[in-house]
Amino acid sequence: MKKLYSVVAATGLALALSGCGSNTPSTASMEKEVLNEKKICNVKANGIAAVLAAAEKHNVTAKKHGVEFKRLGMTNTQYIAGAKEAIKTGAKKVVLLNKKGKPTKNSVTVFYAVERACKFAVSALTQEVEGKNTWRAAVPGDGFKY
Amino acid sequence: MNRRKFLGLGLGLGAAAMMLPSTLSAVNFRETKTSAFEGPKSHTIDDAMTELYGTSKTTVGKVKLKAPDIAENGAVVPIHVSSKLAGKTVSVFQDANPESLVAVFTVPANGLIDYKLRIKMAKTGTVTAVVQDGTTLFSASKMVKVTAGGCGG
Amino acid sequence: MAKKTRIKAKEKKGITTAKVMANHAMLSYDEAKRKKTEANFITSMIAKVDEEIVYEASTSQFLSKNPFVQFKFKGSNKGKMLTFTWVDKKGNTKTDKKKIK
Amino acid sequence: MLLNIVKSTALVALASCVLNAGEFNAQAEKDRIALADYTVAKFKDAEKNRDRFFPYSTDSELKNNIKKDVKFEELAMGNYAFSIQGQFSYNEIKEMPPYEELVEEGEEMYNSNKAIQACFPKTTIAGDYPFFDQTRNEVVSLTQAINECLVNSGQKKWNEKKGKMPILQAYFAAESTDAEKKVNIQIPTAKAAEAYERGKEYYYTQRGYLKLSCATCHVQGAGKRVRNESLSQLVGQTTHFPVYRLKWGKDKVANGVGTLERRMAGCIKDQGQVPPKTSSKEMKELLYFMAYMSNGMNVDGPDVRK
Numbered sequence: 075m076k077k078l079y080s081v082v083a084a085t086g087l088a089l090a091l092s093g094c095g096s097n098t099p100s101t102a103s104m105e106k107e108v109l110n111e112k113k114i115c116n117v118k119a120n121g122i123a124a125v126l127a128a129a130e131k132h133n134v135t136a137k138k139h140g141v142e143f144k145r146l147g148m149t150n151t152q153y154i155a156g157a158k159e160a161i162k163t164g165a166k167k168v169v170l171l172n173k174k175g176k177p178t179k180n181s182v183t184v185f186y187a188v189e190r191a192c193k194f195a196v197s198a199l200t201q202e203v204e205g206k207n208t209w210r211a212a213v214p215g216d217g218f219k220y
Numbered sequence: 221m222n223r224r225k226f227l228g229l230g231l232g233l234g235a236a237a238m239m240l241p242s243t244l245s246a247v248n249f250r251e252t253k254t255s256a257f258e259g260p261k262s263h264t265i266d267d268a269m270t271e272l273y274g275t276s277k278t279t280v281g282k283v284k285l286k287a288p289d290i291a292e293n294g295a296v297v298p299i300h301v302s303s304k305l306a307g308k309t310v311s312v313f314q315d316a317n318p319e320s321l322v323a324v325f326t327v328p329a330n331g332l333i334d335y336k337l338r339i340k341m342a343k344t345g346t347v348t349a350v351v352q353d354g355t356t357l358f359s360a361s362k363m364v365k366v367t368a369g370g371c372g373g
Numbered sequence: 374m375a376k377k378t379r380i381k382a383k384e385k386k387g388i389t390t391a392k393v394m395a396n397h398a399m400l401s402y403d404e405a406k407r408k409k410t411e412a413n414f415i416t417s418m419i420a421k422v423d424e425e426i427v428y429e430a431s432t433s434q435f436l437s438k439n440p441f442v443q444f445k446f447k448g449s450n451k452g453k454m455l456t457f458t459w460v461d462k463k464g465n466t467k468t469d470k471k472k473i474k
Numbered sequence: 475m476l477l478n479i480v481k482s483t484a485l486v487a488l489a490s491c492v493l494n495a496g497e498f499n500a501q502a503e504k505d506r507i508a509l510a511d512y513t514v515a516k517f518k519d520a521e522k523n524r525d526r527f528f529p530y531s532t533d534s535e536l537k538n539n540i541k542k543d544v545k546f547e548e549l550a551m552g553n554y555a556f557s558i559q560g561q562f563s564y565n566e567i568k569e570m571p572p573y574e575e576l577v578e579e580g581e582e583m584y585n586s587n588k589a590i591q592a593c594f595p596k597t598t599i600a601g602d603y604p605f606f607d608q609t610r611n612e613v614v615s616l617t618q619a620i621n622e623c624l625v626n627s628g629q630k631k632w633n634e635k636k637g638k639m640p641i642l643q644a645y646f647a648a649e650s651t652d653a654e655k656k657v658n659i660q661i662p663t664a665k666a667a668e669a670y671e672r673g674k675e676y677y678y679t680q681r682g683y684l685k686l687s688c689a690t691c692h693v694q695g696a697g698k699r700v701r702n703e704s705l706s707q708l709v710g711q712t713t714h715f716p717v718y719r720l721k722w723g724k725d726k727v728a729n730g731v732g733t734l735e736r737r738m739a740g741c742i743k744d745q746g747q748v749p750p751k752t753s754s755k756e757m758k759e760l761l762y763f764m765a766y767m768s769n770g771m772n773v774d775g776p777d778v779r780k
Contacts, residue, residue: 144743147743201680201681202681205679205680206679209675214512220527
């Protein structure tokens, strides 16, 4: 694995050096801020309101970048909206929706929904950054060896 | 086997035999053997077979049944029954649906026992094909696995 | 109005192979209940060449939607007309023809 | 060691850079060949090469369900190329495929729509899309082209995933298949090569809460199983669209056929991400990359899948 990374790094470096712009992973756009999912999304430490706010903030970015998460037909936006609604009405549970946006029989606790929405939003972004460095490792004829 | 059923079988056979030369009218098993298709004794292969033929005793062999091990889709399971027997009727059963009889073919004078059809199976089950040759029933069975099919949207 | 039945019939070395796909929803009792309509499915299929029956089947609700069947028979040749008729539970019937190739 | 790697990759990079100047598809062609080689090697003999390619598959699976010596041309059949089980059902269904009447419907649609005829005088165009429009400097998909044509002639847009859109495309595909057309994707400019690269990155980047990339399943994972599904390979994945899926057509035959975009959206959803919009840049460039990977293969749409 280490070797793989060095190959990737070397390729990136080589391409950067060679000035062959078209297929260089743009190092400049690589994320500045490092998000820590465990810290940001810790509901016990930060409280529901703060975590929900973080979820919303990061999910907006994720949406803008086209990497918003979706699970079983329910987008993270819907998750956040559901959690907000539950907090407003004082409900203990967030009802899960199906792919048509209709409520299903399943529900999760508000605590869980908020934490998940936050984790989804944050890891969508961290994964995006990580992916920029690792994707070439899966390309046959490039980083992928078999 | 009780006497009434035995008579019923005799009648059914007689009727089929009589119908064959006359090519104008057909044997409708749904009318003559409604109970084998629907009704209290149509749920298991054995029961339905007994309703249809009077017995569920079959000799395994001489019948070729082709069906997938794993169905691509439970709504479309291709079945192929063939046999070199000079049988008069061919029937197809399965035990994955509420009732078990799928179809009964009457083999016409010039017909060959080489039938393909596509059936629905609600779950994993066994498909059985029976060829009636004289008073003997020959059969073949095959298990078909049905799973919810296909990834993605 | 039921749509046309698709028929392909080919003769080779004295044996005619016919492939037929009828256009029918084949609603079983369970499916009908779910859709809140009445069950209806083809109960009988007959194919003839020159008034001679070459295929005959009594069928149930468990044939696939738009059921496909294939059968083989002897004693026909190219150019003859294959007629295929189905009847469903409600008594609707549909007959279509195709020349044997 | 590291120095060696840097040196050699620098050389390769320089070489490909030089090529890039003249032939904009050089990198893509290199990728395509490497992918084809990989896929063919994988399905050469699954049982023998299990350590290399199928470490998690069971004995019986490798022995009874994965064909040996799958040819390159066969790869267009998707998972039916190697799955013995799947191939059986597939061949049966192909005897009277459910999409035939839809192709006829598509033909009528074409013949009765003057605007569409004017925009697409040639019907054998399935392998040429998506193409890179040099004046607009963007990838144009067939779906997009049809809808633009409709809008320009004052008609209403069609649904991009199902209904009329794939039915008309099915007619184009059938005509192309009959004419034995091959997939023919061009990369004419540097901008086109960039679009291709972006599509490639999208395909190979992990996404969604499952942290899967398209490649996890369809390059490295091709031939393996997810639950009961045999995963298809990237090579040949776009040749048979629009596709009739048994799953889609369960309730209504006309719903059974869908565009490539419809399929892709479903696939990205399965990765656990909100899929990009049907005619978005991301989607079109992704398709552009995928179609290029099938370059030179026969167009064989419409086809039937699970």
